[in-house]
Amino acid sequence: MDQSQSLLDEYNETSYVVDSSQFDSQGFCDGYELRRHRCESEANLGAYEARRDWLRSIGPIDEFGNANPYHGDFTSVVLPFTIPDRVRLCAYAMEYAFIYDNVLESAKENLLDDPNLSKSDAYEIDCSNLSITGAKQLESKIILSLMKKDKLCGQQVMQKWKEAVLTTDGQKQAKPFTTMDQYLDFRHLDSGAAFVRALIRFGMGLTFTDDEEALLKPLTRTNARALCLANDYVSFERELDAYQNHSSDEPINAVWLCMKWDNVDAATAKERVKSLTLQYEADFVRERDAFLSTDAGQSRKLQRYLQAMTQQIPGNLVWSLSCPRYHAERRYDPNAGAELDFDLQTSRPTVEDLRNACKVRANENKSSAPMPADGHSPDAMPESSEVCEARVDSPVNDSCVRNSSHKNTPSSEHVSGPIEYTLSHPSKGVRDALADALNVWLGISPIVLERIKRVIRILHNASLMLDDIEDCSPLRRGKPAAHTVFGVPATLNAANFAILEAMEEVCKLPEKLASLEVFTQQMRELYVGQSYDLHWSYNNQCPTEKEYLHMVEQKTGGLFVMLARLMQVHSSSEEAQTVPLQKLLTSLGQYFQIRDDQRNLTTSELEEQKGFCEDLDEGKFSYPIVLALQHSDDHQSARAILRQILTSGKARRSLSKEMKLLALEQLGKTSSLEATKAKLESLYAEAEGQLSKIEQQTGRENWIMRLLLWKLSL
Structure with missing residues (x-):
């Protein structure tokens, strides 16, 4: 059997050719055949499933996505070669993308309704009305499902999704198109074609080398132009109607551009776009066949993918x-057939609240700079130096001191330097992700959630500066630690200032007194937990496993618990007050710390960020060391060598690579x-079990939490 017949048999396994008499292509796709997936029911x-999840997590749907009861679901006719057990997932991701696209369109409508809104505010308001947490839930479900099925292909899908989202309406407006080539290059980015191609690759399990990508690039460009022009032709009436009804701005459409450039009516412009589409359809076939006649074109993988690109055009x-x-x-009713028997959150933030939330999020990018007591950015203060505001809750608000010169105001430049520097390092974002995950169950407002996230973020970065000083760590996240750049005194001062700043943020929360109580209790736990760690290290005293885990619960898990408690304080739901989070957070905190302990001794990535086996330099009793020293009665010699190495490291604040390798050898014995690996597996299972129990109790699956756990397990 030759390769062409083998390929045809493979195509026929997943799809079948649709008789051309069953549809009207309106003169397009000459010489192309339409295929339909055999697993269209999937x-x-x-x-x-995607629409059902959207309804449950976000709200009713106004628009349509994949569905086409006439000639086949989008996934079925555009991705006909998808591996059968990936069809449902591809359709779910595509449906979410279609509905999400409508969110962006609604954001544009917000701008038209209120020209004073910035584009980012309009987008945030629209997304907040729909439920930011709900959208993150669905995206987490997609990411986790993609990665578990095929990590490499899944990463490509998510990368192309991010690129599609970043191609905003603002970029469109910034480009006054003067030629069709210029427009089509942009349209290729804007149309989401790259995202669909990534789904095709995921569906078929295909990845390509850089050299193969270079070979495919010209063919991809021609293919995308044919697709984009056909879409413009078909969707023009819809876009024109929205524009004429003042619910959309000027169409970004090839037909509209032809009307403007050539001063012709819509019918004439559509015919010109159709003619150009047919030209690109023919060009793609010609370029494809020319490539397939080359040596590179004999690759079975490339032949399969080019056929998939070919099917994309008629589909x-x-x-x-x-x-x-x-x-x-x-x-028809876009919600028809989907489940509607679920609880919708009745509390919706007002537009003004959401604008304020946008400001909070914008200020987070500058969160390293200390904020005034009233919470306003210095850049937002009135220009007049005669304006003075006193805090309502201030005991001296009746004796406002006028500031006639900014020169009299002490600058925060020096105290904020170490904070800004530490914040500039890349972060894993675990605590923000945990807050989003907990909010699936607790349901607090987006404004309060962002404020609490800021509190935790400030405290975490303060703890990093203090930890690096106390441990004499030279590196933090692959860069020199703050105290090695700014000096120990200045970094200590900055860290303490940051803690004060976090407390000020807590005071701005609606439930001020209850929040302060949580803050002080958990800060006390953090300091006590850290004291044990410092005591053991300074006195060269190895804790028991039980003592170590209790310390971790106070120290590493302390911020997790503070986050959850602050959120529960601000949840209006009585059910949320009883969600049993403690065991989950304890397991998560211990897993997080022990995982770092293990990686410090075994992972090359951490060597680049903090140095090779840095815990040994510090004489730190990490979890693997504790186990080795407390539970290794049969290896007295190894224990003695380990203790001597730790003592030496503590005294010198540095160990040679040879000494560290010797320590690892003794740990192996x-x-x-x-x-440690077994303990991590046990803690992961415990966390998953607690997660399942909470999901069952609340009736809410938590895909954000599941994705967070999965990422931590890598």
Whole structure:
């Protein structure tokens, strides 16, 4: 059997050719054949599942996505070679992308309704009305499902998704198109074609080398132009209607550009766009066949992918010509068939609240700079130096001191330097992700959530500066630690200032007294936990495993617990007050710390960020060391060598690489690293079990938490 027949058999396994008499291509796609996936029922289920999840997590849906009861679901006709067990997931991701695209369109409508809104505010308001937490839930479900199925291909899908989201309406407006080439280059980015191609690759399990990507690039460009022009042709009436009804700005569409450039009516412009589309469709076939005749074109993988790109053109066209998304006369209730028996959150923030939330988020990028007591950025203060504001809750608010010169105001430049420097280092964002995950169950307002996130972020960065001083760590996240740059006194001062700043943020929370109580209690736990760590290290005293885990619960888990308690204080739901989070947070905190302990001794990535086995330099009793020294009665010699190495490291604040390798050799003899791995597996199972229990109790699956756990397990 030759390769062409083998490929055809493979294509026929997942799809079948649709008789051209069953659809009207309106003169497009000459010489192309339409294929439809044999597992279309799975595609329908995936799209339904996405809409059901959107309804449960966000709210009713106004628009259509994949669905086309006339000529096939989008995934079925555009991705006909998808591996059967990936069809449902591809359809779910595609449905979410379609609905999400409508969110961006709604943001544009916000701008038209209120020209004083910035584009970012309009987007945030629209997303907040829909539920930011809900959107993160669905995205987390998609990411986790993609990564578990095929990590490499899944990463490509998510990268292309991010690129598509970043191609904003603002970029469109900034480009006054003067040629069709210029427009089509932009449209290639804006249309989401790259995201669909990434889904095709995921569906087929295909990845390519850089050299293969270079070979495919010209073919991809021609293919994308044919797709984009066909979409513009089909969707023009919809876009024009929205523009004429003042619910959208000027169409970004090839037909509209032809009307403007050539001063012709819509019908004439559409014919010109159709002619150009046919030209690119023919060009793609010609370029594809020319490539397939080369030596590089004999690759079975490239042949499969080029055939998938070929099927994309008729599939997209036929779907677009009859789908409810583009044709009002074919529409029905977009929520029909989906489950509606779920609890909608009745508390919706006002537009003004959401604008304030946007300001809070914008200020987070400058969170290293200390904020005035009233919470306003210095840049936002009135220009007049005669204006003075006193805090309402200030005991001296009746004796306002006028500041006639900014020169009299002490500058925060020096105290903020170490804070800004530490914040500039890349972060894993674990605590922010945990806050988003907890909010699936606690449901606090986005404004309060952002304020609490800021508190935790400030405290975490303060703790990093203090830890590096106390441990004499030269590196933090691959860069010199703050105290090695600014000096120990200045960094200590900055860290203490940051803690004060965090307390000021707590005072701005609605439940001020209760929040302060949580803050002081958990800060006390943090300091006590750290004291044990410092005591053991200074006195060269190895704790028991139980003592070590209790210290971790206070120290590492302390911020996790503070986060959860602050959120519960501000939850209006009585049910949220009883959600049993303690065991989950304890398991998560211990897992997080022991994982870092293990990676410090075994992972090359951490060597680049903090140095090779830095815990040994510090004489620190990390979890593997504790196990080795406390549970290795059969390895007295190894224990004695380990103790001597730790003592030496503590005294010198540095160990040679040879000494560290010797320490690792002794750890190997005690099997403590294997025991550490087993403990991590046990803690992970405990966390998953607690997560499942809470999901069952609350009736709410938490995909954000599941994704967070999965990422920590890598």
